[in-house]
Amino acid sequence: MNLTEALCCPRCRGPLCGEGPGRLRCAATECAMSGSRFLYANGQPVLIDFEASIFYRESYLHSRGVGAERDDTGRGFGKTMRSLIWGGRNRVAPRIAEDLATRLRGRDPRARLLVIGGGAIGAGVEKLYDGAIHVIGMDVYASPNTSFIADAHAIPLRAESVDAVWIQAVLEHVLDPDVVAEEIHRVLKPNGLIYADTPFLQQVHEGAYDFTRFTLSGHRWLFRDFEEIETGPVGGAGTTLAQTIRYTFRALGLGDKIATLLTLPFFWLRFLDPLMARRPNADAAAGVYFFGQKTGRGIGPKDMLDFYEAQAASPVRLKRKVRPPAAVGPAFPSPEGA
Numbered sequence: 256m257n258l259t260e261a262l263c264c265p266r267c268r269g270p271l272c273g274e275g276p277g278r279l280r281c282a283a284t285e286c287a288m289s290g291s292r293f294l295y296a297n298g299q300p301v302l303i304d305f306e307a308s309i310f311y312r313e314s315y316l317h318s319r320g321v322g323a324e325r326d327d328t329g330r331g332f333g334k335t336m337r338s339l340i341w342g343g344r345n346r347v348a349p350r351i352a353e354d355l356a357t358r359l360r361g362r363d364p365r366a367r368l369l370v371i372g373g374g375a376i377g378a379g380v381e382k383l384y385d386g387a388i389h390v391i392g393m394d395v396y397a398s399p400n401t402s403f404i405a406d407a408h409a410i411p412l413r414a415e416s417v418d419a420v421w422i423q424a425v426l427e428h429v430l431d432p433d434v435v436a437e438e439i440h441r442v443l444k445p446n447g448l449i450y451a452d453t454p455f456l457q458q459v460h461e462g463a464y465d466f467t468r469f470t471l472s473g474h475r476w477l478f479r480d481f482e483e484i485e486t487g488p489v490g491g492a493g494t495t496l497a498q499t500i501r502y503t504f505r506a507l508g509l510g511d512k513i514a515t516l517l518t519l520p521f522f523w524l525r526f527l528d529p530l531m532a533r534r535p536n537a538d539a540a541a542g543v544y545f546f547g548q549k550t551g552r553g554i555g556p557k558d559m560l561d562f563y564e565a566q567a568a569s570p571v572r573l574k575r576k577v578r579p580p581a582a583v584g585p586a587f588p589s590p591e592g593a
């Protein structure tokens with residue numbers, strides 16, 4: 256099954272027909288979306304059900320889409336200064352990216368990874384893009400890293416069509432994280448892998464498109480249908496404090512640049528992060544992560560108290576044993592090989 260065959264209608268989940276701009280549409284005549292063709296932005300299909308989405312069709316008519324103006328380059332004054340204050344704060348994602356890539360390669364050389372919010376490549380996760388895994392990027396705007404444009408509340412991929420999902424710093428930007436988590440579960444094959452990291456104590460960013468924060472426990476519950484491989488805080492309480500200082504200056508109306516300059520003397524706070532004990536740090540961390548697997552062994556309400564208590568058991572990162580990955584179904588051939 257190539258990528259086009261794996262795509263489906265964001266409303267009825269039925270197959271698509273026609274290929275390319277002006278032709279691609281939902282094949283189900285009883286579906287209201289079959290009446291018109293899907294838009295294309297920068298050569299990529301816009302598979303959004305606009306009636307059910309926060310996004311407007313008009314945003315895609317003459318541009319790459321919502322958020323396309325975002326600075327993905329990692330350069331610029333603000334980013335340089337901020338990296339001095341909390342440089343390299345996400346030490347988790349690069350390690351899990353390595354782990355996930357190894358697990359996927361061990362299963363099937365053609366394994367598919369769906370990156371939700373994949374318009375920009377996350378810091379330190381270049382490992383996922385070294386060509387060994389077939390990466391499908393989706394975002395709300397077209398970029399060289401995306402294959403199609405979609406709203407994560409209705410992923411336009413067939414059930415059990417990908418081997419892993421990566422969703423980094425995205426879930427705070429969706430209106431219904433529960434719906435997105437269900438969608439991730441739907442598109443993953445049995446034993447498929449999920450990595451998510453999401454802010455806990457972080458100020459509002461991306462303006463109007465910022466809706467939710469998660470504690471470590473709340474984030475675990477969001478992925479309750481998955482079995483945990485490991486979970487924990489991202490960034491420590493020191494990073495959180497440095498950010499809070501900056502946003503306090505900003506709240507005084509000083510502007511981004513001045514607020515960042517005034518926070519520079521507090522750059523040392525981030526060096527406290529590695530010294531922090533696990534649970535109290537998780538209680539005050541900048542973000543949380545979950546790395547898990549679709550095994551059919553999720554958790555229930557009564558497991559949540561044990562989950563929190565288990566954080567205290569180890570001063571360092573808690574790592575639970577997970578059963579060795581079972582064989583998975585046939586993966587997609589890469590489009591080149593198809």
Ligand SMILES: [Zn+2]
Nearest residue numbers: 264267281286
């Ligand atoms: Zn349809």
